[in-house]
Amino acid sequence: MLSLRGVCKSYGEAEALRPVDADLPAGELAVLTGPSGSGKSTLLMIAGGWETPDGGEVVPSPPLPDLPMDRMSWSDVGFVPQSISLFEELTLADNLALALGRPGGGDLLEALDLTRLAARRPGEVSRGEQQRAAVARALVAAPALVIADEPTSHQDHRRALLVLDALRAAADRGAAVLIASHDPVAVRYADREIRLGAGSVLRG
Numbered sequence: 622m623l624s625l626r627g628v629c630k631s632y633g634e635a636e637a638l639r640p641v642d643a644d645l646p647a648g649e650l651a652v653l654t655g656p657s658g659s660g661k662s663t664l665l666m667i668a669g670g671w672e673t674p675d676g677g678e679v680v681p682s683p684p685l686p687d688l689p690m691d692r693m694s695w696s697d698v699g700f701v702p703q704s705i706s707l708f709e710e711l712t713l714a715d716n717l718a719l720a721l722g723r724p725g726g727g728d729l730l731e732a733l734d735l736t737r738l739a740a741r742r743p744g745e746v747s748r749g750e751q752q753r754a755a756v757a758r759a760l761v762a763a764p765a766l767v768i769a770d771e772p773t774s775h776q777d778h779r780r781a782l783l784v785l786d787a788l789r790a791a792a793d794r795g796a797a798v799l800i801a802s803h804d805p806v807a808v809r810y811a812d813r814e815i816r817l818g819a820g821s822v823l824r825g
């Protein structure tokens with residue numbers, strides 16, 4: 622469960638995120654929508670504890686450890702950044718193993734149509750395949766909170782459904798899953814939509 626109460630953020634004079642109230646219960650997949658620049662990525666960074674809001678509060682339950690982003694464990698928060706950011710020197714399988722702390726995640730690689738690519742490095746697979754591997758890495762350690770920024774942006778329709786099915790399965794096992802997306806398929810898949818519009822929340 623994650624509660625956002627009046628969370629807002631500015632960069633200097635620029636208002637990146639107007640105050641937002643939203644709840645993200647455990648076991649639900651929520652989609653954050655809104656025009657480009659409305660603050661979706663900013664809100665995801667705040668929700669994951671990697672950015673500090675200027676006002677309001679973020680209340681994760683159970684609480685997140687008070688650690689900087691690069692020290693956060695994949696078993697605390699699973700993150701799919703817009704930039705994907707796999708470890709380039711590791712194979713896809715080893716990217717998952719690093720997150721899990723041991724080899725594993727074959728079921729996720731299979732579910733995301735990556736089994737035959739498991740021994741390749743990110744530079745040896747397509748952008749869409751890298752993105753699916755980032756989704757697998759985010760889910761492999763079964764975190765209670767999953768945050769994904771545009772996780773279907775590089776997927777064809779069939780693979781977008783695989784990604785959404787994997788995120789849905791994480792919610793079904795009890796995780797709170799928050800994704801930002803422009804993809805209407807993702808919006809249909811979600812249990813709730815949090816809409817940011819021109820800097821303000823229309824529905825949460």
Ligand SMILES: Nc1ncnc2c1ncn2[C@@H]1O[C@H](COP(=O)(O)OP(=O)(O)OP(=O)(O)O)[C@@H](O)[C@H]1O
Pocket residue numbers: 632635636637638655656657658659660661662663664
């Ligand atoms: N580090 C920063 N410094 C200054 N302004 C920033 C910074 N990061 C984001 N912004 C601004 O804050 C606003 C919200 O950005 P954000 O990336 O959260 O939007 P978004 O809804 O995720 O956009 P998109 O759909 O294009 O990814 C934008 O106007 C952006 O230019």
